Every structure is written in C-alpha cells, then in structure tokens.
Amino acid sequence: MAQEAPPPAPAASAPASEKAEEKMDVNPQEPVVITGQRKALESAQSIKKNAEEVVDSVVADDIGKLRDRSVTEVLQRLPGITIDRTMAADKNKAGDAIEHFSAEGSTVTIRGLSYVRSELNGRDSFSANGGRALSFEDVPPELMSGIDVYKNPSAEHIEGAIGGLVDLRTALPFDFKGAKGAFSLEAAHAQLGGKTTPSFSGLLANRWNTEAGEFGALVHYAYSKVATRTDGYQVSPYYPRADPFAPEGFKLSQPAAPADLKWVPTGVSWRTLNFERERQGLYGGLQWRKDNVSSSLTYFQSRYKLHWDENALFSTVGSPFDMTVDPGAEFDARGVLVRGTLRAPNETDNGAPLGIPIGTNARDSNRVSDTRDLSWILNWKVNDRWTMRSELQGVRAKTHGLDSHVAIGSGMLKQQVDLSTFPPTLTFDAADRSRLADPSSYFWDSDQQAIDKGRATQKAWRGDASYQFDHGVLRELRFGVRITDREAVTNQVKQWQALSASWTAGGRAHLGDYPGPTRLYDFPNFFGGEGAAPPAIVFPDMSLATGFPATTQQLHALARENCIAQLTARNQSTAPCNTWPFAWTAPTLSDDPSNASRNTQDERTQAIYGQLRFGFDHLRYPVDGNVGLRVVHTKSTAQGYVKFDAPVLTDAQRAAGLPEFADSAQAQSFKNSYTNALPSLNLRMKVTDRLQFRFAYAKAIARPDFGQLQAYTTFNQSNADNPVRTTLTGTAKGNPLLKPVRANSVDLTAEYYPSRSTSFTVALFNKQLDDIIIGQTTFRRLVDTSGQL
Numbered sequence: 001m002a003q004e005a006p007p008p009a010p011a012a013s014a015p016a017s018e019k020a021e022e023k024m025d026v027n028p029q030e031p032v033v034i035t036g037q038r039k040a041l042e043s044a045q046s047i048k049k050n051a052e053e054v055v056d057s058v059v060a061d062d063i064g065k066l067r068d069r070s071v072t073e074v075l076q077r078l079p080g081i082t083i084d085r086t087m088a089a090d091k092n093k094a095g096d097a098i099e100h101f102s103a104e105g106s107t108v109t110i111r112g113l114s115y116v117r118s119e120l121n122g123r124d125s126f127s128a129n130g131g132r133a134l135s136f137e138d139v140p141p142e143l144m145s146g147i148d149v150y151k152n153p154s155a156e157h158i159e160g161a162i163g164g165l166v167d168l169r170t171a172l173p174f175d176f177k178g179a180k181g182a183f184s185l186e187a188a189h190a191q192l193g194g195k196t197t198p199s200f201s202g203l204l205a206n207r208w209n210t211e212a213g214e215f216g217a218l219v220h221y222a223y224s225k226v227a228t229r230t231d232g233y234q235v236s237p238y239y240p241r242a243d244p245f246a247p248e249g250f251k252l253s254q255p256a257a258p259a260d261l262k263w264v265p266t267g268v269s270w271r272t273l274n275f276e277r278e279r280q281g282l283y284g285g286l287q288w289r290k291d292n293v294s295s296s297l298t299y300f301q302s303r304y305k306l307h308w309d310e311n312a313l314f315s316t317v318g319s320p321f322d323m324t325v326d327p328g329a330e331f332d333a334r335g336v337l338v339r340g341t342l343r344a345p346n347e348t349d350n351g352a353p354l355g356i357p358i359g360t361n362a363r364d365s366n367r368v369s370d371t372r373d374l375s376w377i378l379n380w381k382v383n384d385r386w387t388m389r390s391e392l393q394g395v396r397a398k399t400h401g402l403d404s405h406v407a408i409g410s411g412m413l414k415q416q417v418d419l420s421t422f423p424p425t426l427t428f429d430a431a432d433r434s435r436l437a438d439p440s441s442y443f444w445d446s447d448q449q450a451i452d453k454g455r456a457t458q459k460a461w462r463g464d465a466s467y468q469f470d471h472g473v474l475r476e477l478r479f480g481v482r483i484t485d486r487e488a489v490t491n492q493v494k495q496w497q498a499l500s501a502s503w504t505a506g507g508r509a510h511l512g513d514y515p516g517p518t519r520l521y522d523f524p525n526f527f528g529g530e531g532a533a534p535p536a537i538v539f540p541d542m543s544l545a546t547g548f549p550a551t552t553q554q555l556h557a558l559a560r561e562n563c564i565a566q567l568t569a570r571n572q573s574t575a576p577c578n579t580w581p582f583a584w585t586a587p588t589l590s591d592d593p594s595n596a597s598r599n600t601q602d603e604r605t606q607a608i609y610g611q612l613r614f615g616f617d618h619l620r621y622p623v624d625g626n627v628g629l630r631v632v633h634t635k636s637t638a639q640g641y642v643k644f645d646a647p648v649l650t651d652a653q654r655a656a657g658l659p660e661f662a663d664s665a666q667a668q669s670f671k672n673s674y675t676n677a678l679p680s681l682n683l684r685m686k687v688t689d690r691l692q693f694r695f696a697y698a699k700a701i702a703r704p705d706f707g708q709l710q711a712y713t714t715f716n717q718s719n720a721d722n723p724v725r726t727t728l729t730g731t732a733k734g735n736p737l738l739k740p741v742r743a744n745s746v747d748l749t750a751e752y753y754p755s756r757s758t759s760f761t762v763a764l765f766n767k768q769l770d771d772i773i774i775g776q777t778t779f780r781r782l783v784d785t786s787g788q789l
Contacts, residue, residue: 044146045759052613052626052682053154054696054747054763056080059146065184066141069199069226072105074141075166078149079761080111100308103228103275104137110149111765113163115702115741120168120300120373123462124158127371128397128454130490130599130707132160134168138304138369140281142184142201142222145171151765152696152747155609155628155680156464156478162702162743162767172296173205173216173287180205192528193229193274200224213290222281230273231527233423236266238336239320245327263336266323267315267356268417268424270534272523275308292381300373309364311521311539316357316409322346323356326414339418347411349443349508355411355435359445360537363405364545371397384468389480391462398455406544406555408511408518409445409501412436423531433535437520440512442538444499444559447552449587451493458486472618478628479610486603488706493597495587497580499559505576506563514558517541517551549586556584596733599710600639603703607632611680625683634703635673638736640711642666644782647717656724659784661717670711670736676701690754696747701740704773710734715782730780742770 044057056078060066068074076083083105108116118125118134127135150157150165157165186199201222208215240261279302286297317323322344329340347354375393382388413432418425428436435441464480500509511518522536544551563577576582589597611628646661654660680698687693710733718727749763 043756045753045757047146047148048759049692049751049753052624052684054151054682054694054749055148056151057146057148060144066144066147068141069188069224070104071136071139071141071144071147071168072108074144074147075108075136075149076105080151080763081149081164082109082112083107084109100273100310101230101232102137103226103230104277106135106137108136108166110151110164110166111767113767115160115162115743117158117161117165118168119158119165121170121298121375122167123373123375123391123393124458124460124484125168125371125373125395126397126456126458127369128399128456128488128490129369130454130488131705132703133166134371135304135369136166138279138371139168139302140201140222140224140279142199142224143170143220143281143283143300145169145175151763152682152698152745153680153700154626154682154698155611155630155678156480158482159607159630159632159676159678159700160702162700162741162745162769170283170285170298170300171203171205171218171220172285172298173207173218174214174289176205176207178207188226190226190228192231192525193227195227197225197227198223207287213288216285216287218283218285220281220283223279225276225278227274227276230271230275231523232271232273234269234271234314235419235424236269236315237320238263238265239323241321244323244325244329244337246324259335261335262325262331263334264323264325264342265337265419266317266320267342267358267412267415268419268426269312269314270523270526271310271312271314272526273308273310273312276306278305279303294379296377298373298375298377300371302371304367304369306367306369307365309542309545310361311523311542312361312363313534313537314359314361316359317344317347318357319346337417338420340416342415342417343413344411349411349502353411355413356415357409358412359407359409360442360539361405361407362540362542362545363403364542365401365403367399367401369397369399371395386468387466389464391460391464393458393460393462395458395460396455397457398453400453401451402548403450404448404545404548404552406447406540406552407445408442408538408540409508410436410442410538421531423527425531426534427532428535436535436537439515439518439538440510442518443508443510444514444516444555445501446496446498447544447555448494448496449548449552450495451587451589452491453589454488454490456486456488458484460484473614473616474612475615475624476613477610478613480608482605482607484603484605486605488599488601488603490599490706491589491591491595491597492599493587493589497556497584499555499581500562504559504563504581506559506566509559509562511538514562516555516558517543552586553584556582596641596643596712596714599706599712599733601636601706601709602638603634603636605632605634621685621687623683623685625681627681628679630678630680631675632678632701633673633675634740636671636709636736638670638672638709638711640668640670640713640736642668642713642715644715644717647719649719650721652721653719653724653726658719658724658726659717659728659788660786661715661782661784668711672737672739674739676740676742691750691752694747694749694751696745698745700743700745702743703740704738708734708773709736709738711736728782732778738773739771741772744768 044059047057072083075081084107087100087102125134146169148167153161153165182203184201189196203220205218241264244262244264282301284299288295324343326341330338332338344356373395378390380388416427462482467477518538519541520536521539523534526533560577560582564574567574609630611626613626615624644664646663649660678699683695685693712733715730745767747765752760
C-alpha cells in the first residue's frame with residue numbers, strides 16, 4: 001500500500017525501465033517528446049553501462065522492494081558472486097562445518113575470493129564479529145534502494161577490496177519530488193515447520209522550501225521475522241576396505257590393489273533444526289540545501305536476533321576400520337557402497353556388545369547483533385570548477401552469543417542403509433527400535449558451551465575535492481584524504497567436558513542408574529513425509545541446554561556421583577573424582593586482559609588519493625576512464641599475554657632430569673605499521689552505443705581479520721611417569737605483526753546492450769595474490785628454573 005501527495009513522484013532509486021512517462025508537448029504540429037520520470041543512471045543496467053569501473057548493480061523496484069528477503073540473497077543475483085548456505089561461515093556464529101543450513105545464505109564471495117569489503121552509502125561499515133565486513137544477513141533489505149558491487153575499485157574507493165566492494169545504498173529525502181509515504185506488509189509460511197511469520201516496512205519523507213533553504217526529512221523502519229525448519233541426513237566419510245565383511249579388513253601396511261578396494265561409510269546421521277530470526281532496521285535522513293552548499297545527516301541501525309535449536313543423532317564410531325558390512329551388500333562400479341547393513345562388532349560397553357556408537361544431542365543457540373552508523377556530509381560547490389566535500393562518520397557494532405548443548409550416548413545394533421534414494425532410506429527392525437527407545441541403554445556423554453561477546457567502533461573523517469577541466473582530454477581531477485580510528489574487542493570462550501565416558505575415572509553413567517530429563521523424539525513429518533521416518537530415539541530434554549549453567553552443574557554433580565560410586569566399589573581412591581572433568585566451572589567471559597579469550601585491537605589509518613578522469617572523444621572508437629594512486633598508512637596495536645601454566649614435577653620426574661618451569665604471565669604490547677601504494681587504471685572503449693570494452697588494472701590489499709592479529713601465546717608441559725617423559729607444546733592464537741594480503745588485479749570485459757533492459761557480458765580477470773595468511777608451526781626456546789635452555 002502506498003499514498004503520495006500530488007504530483008506523483010516515483011522513487012529515485014527505481015529503474016528507468018519502468019514506463020513512467022509523460023508528454024511534454026502535445027501540439028499536433030510539433031513532435032511529441034517522451035521523457036522518463038526516473039533518471040537513466042538509476043537503473044541497474046545504466047549504472048553498469050555508464051560506470052568508469054567494472055560494476056554490477058541491483059536496484060529496488062520501489063520503496064521496500066529489493067526483491068529478496070536478505071541482502072545476501074540479493075547479491076547472489078549478480079554475476080561472479082556466490083554465497084555460502086551454511087551458518088559456519090561467520091566465525092562467531094554457532095555452527096559446525098557443513099552441518100547447519102542457512103535459509104538466507106551467509107558469507108559472500110566475489111570471483112571465488114572472500115576478501116570482500118562492505119560499505120553503506122560509500123562509507124565503511126562492519127559487524128562486531130572480529131572481521132572487517134558486514135554480516136550481510138544482519139542488514140534489512142527493505143531499507144536499501146540499491147546495491148552496487150565494484151569488481152575492481154578505483155583509487156577514490158576505500159582500500160581493502162581484493163575480492164570486490166559491496167556498497168549498500170539508501171534513499172535520501174531529495175530523491176523524491178515531494179511528500180512520499182509507503183507501507184508494505186508480507187507474510188511467509190514455512191511448509192515444513194508449519195509457522196507463518198510477518199514482515200513489514202514503512203517510509204515517510206517530505207521536503208520544504210524556506211527562506212533558509214530547502215529542507216528534507218525521511219524516516220524508514222523495517223521489521224521481519226523468519227521461522228524455518230531444516231531436516232538433514234549426513235553420510236559419514238567413506239573409507240577404503242579390502243575386505244569390508246570383516247573387521248580390520250584394510251590396513252595401511254597391507255594395501256590392496258585400487259580396483260579391489262570397497263568404500264564404506266561409518267554410518268548415517270540425521271537431525272532436525274528449528275531456526276528463528278528477527279530483524280529490525282531503522283534509517284533516518286535529514287537534508288538541507290541552499291545556493292551552492294548542501295548537507296545531510298543520516299542514522300542507520302540494524303538489529304538481528306537469532307535463535308535455533310536442534311535434535312541431532314550422529315555416529316561416533318572410534319575406528320572406521322571397525323565397521324563391517326553384512327554379506328549381500330551392493331557396491332557400484334567404483335566399489336562404493338550403495339546398500340547394505342552396517343555393524344561395529346568390536347565396540348563394547350563394559351564388555352557387552354554396544355553396536356555402532358551413536359550420540360544424541362539437544363542444542364540451543366542464541367545471538368543478538370547490532371550495528372549503528374551516524375554520518376554527516378557537507379558539500380560545497382565553490383564555483384564552476386571546484387567542489388569540496390567533507391564526511392564525518394561514527395560506527396558502533398556489538399554482538400553477543402551463547403551456544404549450549406548436552407549429549408547422551410548409546411549404541412545402534414546395526415544400520416540398514418540404501419544410499420541410492422533421496423533422501424537415504426534407513427530400515428529398522430523391532431530389535432533396533434526397542435534398543436533406541438530404551439533409556440537404560442543410554443549414558444550421559446558430554447556437554448559443551450560457547451560464549452562470545454564483541455564490540456567494534458570506528459571514527460572516520462574524509463575530505464574530498466574535485467576540479468573540472470575545460471580541456472579536450474582532461475575532464476576532472478579528484479583528490480582527498482581519509483583518517484580512521486578503529487577499536488575491536490572480542491571475548492570468546494568454548495568449553496567441552498565429558499560427563500561420563502569409557503576413559504573417565506568412573507566409566508559411563510547410564511540413565512538407568514542416574515535418570516535425568518530426557519524425552520522420546522520421533523522426528524515428526526521428517527523430510528515432509530518423503531521416505532521412511534526415523535524411529536523414536538531418546539534425547540536429552542532441551543531444558544538441559546537452555547537451563548545453563550544450573551542444569552549443567554547438576555549433570556556434572558551426577559557424573560561425579562557415578563565416579564565416586566564406581567571407584568569406591570573397586571576399593572580405589574576417589575581423588576580423581578575431584579578433578580577434570582568432574583570439577584566443573586561454568587565458562588564465563590572475563591574483562592581481565594590476561595584472559596586468553598580476550599582480544600583487544602586498535603587500528604589507525606591515514607590515506608591520501610589522487611584520481612584523474614579523462615576521455616579521448618575524437619578517436620574512431622572513443623576511450624575514457626581514470627587513472628589514480630591511493631597511498632595508505634596503517635598503524636595498529638595489540639595487547640596480549642604470554643602464559644605458562646607449569647605442572648609440579650614428581651620426585652621421579654625430577655630425578656629423571658625433566659625440565660621444570662615456573663608459572664608465568666607476561667603482558668605484551670605489539671605495534672605494527674606499514675604503508676601501501678595502490679595504483680589503479682580503468683579504461684572504457686565505446687565501439688557503438690550498444691557495444692563497449694573495458695580494461696582495468698589495480699593493486700589492492702586486504703588487512704588481516706582482528707582474530708588473526710590476537711597477541712596471546714600459551715605454553716604447556718605434559719609429563720608422564722611410565723616411562724618418565726615430558727612433552728612441551730605451545731599455541732599462538734594469532735600474530736599481531738601480520739601484514740596485509742596484497743593483490744595485482746587485471747580485468748578485461750566485453751559488454752553488449754541489445755536493449756534498455758538486456759545485457760550480455762563476458763569477463764576475463766586475473767588476480768595474483770601475495771602474502772596469503774596461513775597457519776604454521778614454529779619453535780621457541782625456553783629457559784627452565786635452573787637457567788638451562
């Protein structure tokens with residue numbers, strides 16, 4: 001629904017391809033002139049065609065209509081851009097590898113590279129996840145009037161876009177001819193999850209002429225909620241077997257000919273995940289203009305709230321070569337198992353056959369993220385030649401997450417699998433179902449919590465000037481400076497502890513002896529009823545995950561009780577029951593700088609640039625473009641610690657001459673600085689009005705993520721008595737002296753525009769990267785308490 005004050009004024013960001021036309025002169029004796037109300041440059045194709053850089057764009061059809069439910073989904077429409085469909089891409093979001101599907105997409109890559117910069121209206125923007133770009137799924141697409149993606153940015157763009165630059169554009173009051181009001185309302189129904197969720201947005205804008213100049217105001221609010229459900233099967237990795245019908249059928253010391261090998265997975269797992277996210281966006285803009293001076297003040301806020309929970313069953317077989325396949329199994333021509341019955345005859349529980357080890361997991365994950373941007377822009381057209389511009393910006397982002405899960409373990413007698421169907425078909429007989437539904441066949445396995453908190457702030461000022469030439473070739477000289485001060489603080493802790501296991505002091509604590517909150521879950525409407533449903537299986541109740549830390553404390557007290565009972569029955573000391581993993585302490589985030597979970601970074605940059613625009617219109621095939629140079633100096637500091645938590649040696653270990661170290665915690669401060677010169681060249685040759693070619697060259701950098709710059713190192717000593725020996729290891733969480741990744745980029749494109757709404761583009765590009773950051777092992781010499789190295 002929309003209401004406008006007369007005369008009608010379509011959104012400036014809408015494409016010119018819409019037939020909003022009016023007759024300018026209706027005298028029958030003179031030609032009729034048809035003029036579109038929307039500017040030609042504001043269609044996506046016109047932006048691409050007329051830009052001096054290699055650019056692709058998406059524009060909103062109207063207010064609140066950017067086509068998709070997330071910015072990430074919008075971006076995948078553009079050539080050369082791919083998105084990740086898992087939650088694991090964001091290092092702070094709870095998620096494991098490929099296990100958790102993202103309904104709206106997550107990480108964006110451009111031309112296969114993840115070094116992507118994000119901007120809001122040409123200014124830097126980011127999330128507080130330890131990285132340098134926005135989490136695009138956090139941004140409401142309803143607030144956007146368009147998105148531009150620069151594949152090879154020029155010197156006037158902010159540095160850091162090796163892969164590409166994504167600029168999110170919002171509307172301003174002067175984009176409309178008069179008063180503007182718009183409201184949209186949608187509802188989405190998730191068929192699998194059965195939930196219906198709303199989305200709506202509203203905009204009000206107006207402009208006024210006064211003696212003090214022209215004023216404009218705009219406010220735009222967007223709200224959306226999504227609830228989805230994901231059902232998934234996961235086939236474990238396949239391993240080569242010479243004889244898959246017997247345990248230890250293949251050993252590396254006894255290889256078989258490749259043609260004789262059979263490939264067998266270690267089982268099939270499945271899960272159901274319920275996902276909910278709530279996103280709110282608020283954007284406001286004020287504009288003023290009088291004579292040759294104009295100014296604008298904008299505020300942008302995006303708030304993202306995420307919750308998901310899941311019930312997952314997963315195979316936990318110790319050795320893949322313990323798996324066997326019953327005779328009669330079918331393999332394809334490559335020797336890959338198609339259908340058959342899997343067993344694990346070597347797995348036992350206190351001497352009794354266990355079957356294929358499995359775990360069932362109740363998991364609850366929550367996250368809240370918030371990004372705010374306040375910017376003030378001042379423009380002054382000094383005269384016909386000179387224009388000045390000043391931008392002042394402040395960004396503040398924060399995030400907080402908690403992920404908690406509890407797992408119990410058991411054994412599956414066998415798995416009858418058919419991997420030729422979609423989804424895979426699993427068959428369970430009465431004995432299988434009885435075992436899986438019996439709580440007494442399960443034991444308390446483990447729990448895990450991951451907590452993180454992050455905040456990031458940046459203050460930035462940018463000053464630009466341009467000079468217009470009156471020359472046949474030279475068109476415009478642009479130059480400017482940019483200064484930033486950015487701080488990033490992240491705090492993360494992840495803790496896994498066993499509740500009971502075969503290797504713990506007391507062994508396994510079975511639910512029959514130590515009952516607790518569990519439930520029988522039968523995966524209702526699994527895969528929408530396609531294929532056979534999994535059987536009913538015992539799971540930890542979700543309250544155990546959501547009740548952290550109180551419920552987790554109770555579980556560890558239960559595990560300690562089992563440890564004491566078992567060791568007492570064996571006439572053994574119960575001292576191990578007072579140590580890890582039974583001595584449980586809730587993980588917490590500490591503001592103590594000596595805590596390994598805390599990462600504090602400060603970064604300042606100073607950049608200058610100059611860019612010359614030119615054009616050779618007299619050539620048979622006119623050529624235009626720009627050439628420029630950007631020089632940026634980066635200075636960063638990182639605070640951290642070097643810690644050694646040394647164990648106390650026994651008399652036997654001292655007698656054997658093992659080195660002894662003292663506990664130590666040494667605060668460290670690192671400073672790093674570097675300067676980069678980044679030239680760029682963009683050329684465009686117009687063969688006809690419909691056919692043109694581009695050539696672009698640029699040097700670019702991508703600074704390390706703040707997580708890679710963490711200044712924290714720990715040393716550990718592990719001693720053993722039989723035989724007496726010691727192992728010294730260390731872990732460095734990052735390197736505060738890292739330099740940026742560097743790249744030389746070359747682009748060559750051919751663009752053909754057969755009509756106003758159609759284009760055909762062929763692009764060749766080459767990006768040569770240097771100083772790629774990878775993890776590696778190094779050695780460091782330590783001095784023990786006797787002064788020996």
